[in-house]
Amino acid sequence: MIRVLLADDQEIVRTGMAMILSAEDDIQVVAQAQDGLQALExxxxxxxxxxxxxxxxxxLDGLDALRHLTRPHAxxxxxxVMVTTFDDEDYLTRAVAAGAAGFILKDSxxxxxxxxxxxxxxxxxxxxPSITVRLLRRLRTAGSAPGTGAAQGTAAPGTAAARPGAPQLSPREREVVVLLADGLTNAEIATALSITVGTVKTHLANVQAKLGARNRVEVAAWAWRNGIAGQGT
Structure with a gap:
């Protein structure tokens, strides 16, 4: 059973999401919060x-709550997962740096x-993926977003490739990262490369370790920032 916390200041949004998710056999909404502080509690x-x-x-806004939940050594x-609208792109770019695992539209x-x-x-x-790829594409020209984790620091995916002695990806790892940055799931990557899902997960785990990335979004952000993804787009 997947345990879920809903954090949104609009009761109608929380109620709607709770009704949808509670109808799923494998998902349980365990709590709701109307602001960032309550979400942390x-x-x-x-x-x-x-x-x-x-x-x-x-x-406390969602970004600050996110930073607290994903802080190092927590x-x-x-x-x-950040819940948003298309006009939140600046916030979402910062959410990538803060360790968001993904994004979804409120009207999904x-x-x-x-x-x-x-x-x-x-x-x-x-x-x-339509949101994520759109945002990460901006990182290619905007540079590292403000924040912590993958965007900054000595092990940061956003800067690693530019330094001498930075971790190098194998050809297969690079292929996986390019597809990941285009929004493909593990299963879709496996099909595209004719490998197993387990092998994809192994490659991604190795990439995250090399880059010091906290999650897939940070790996994708690194790929977009360094021109590995989106070539020719």
Whole structure:
């Protein structure tokens, strides 16, 4: 059972998502929060597997709550999916740097919402690839987003390729990263490269270790920032 926390300041949004997810046999909504501080309290109390987090909330916004949940050496780190609209692109670029596991639109249909939760729990997808690829494409020209983790630091994916002695990817790892950055799931990458899903996961684990990336989104961000992804687009 996938345990989910919903964090959004709009009750109608929380209620709608809760109704959709509660209808799924493998998903349980364990708590709801109306602002960032309450989200942190509920996350600590219930230890959900996935947090669906609105970016714009009172008291403590979603970005600050995200940074707290994904902070280095945290004893408990859920997968945090940012819930947004298309006009939040600047916020989402910063969310990549803060460690977001993916993004989903507020008006996503029931099927996509449930799939997003499952994907985040499995570490299997960027979620809403149309949003993610659009944002990461901006990183190619905008440079590193403000924040921590993959965007900055000595082991950061956003800077590693530019330094002498930076970790090098194998040809196969590079192929996997390019497809990942284009929004493909593990299963789709496996099909495209004629390898198993297990092999894809192994390659991605190795890439994350080499780059010091916290999740797939940071790997994709590194690929876009360094011109590995989106060539010819």
């Amino acid at each position: 509920q996350a600590e109390l219930h230890r959900p597997d996935v947090v669906l987090m609105d970016i714009r909330m009172p008291r 004893a408990y780190r859920p997968q945090v 249909g029931p099927r996509l919402l449930a799939e997003a939760v499952r994907a985040a729990a499995a570490g299997d997808s960027l979620v809403s």
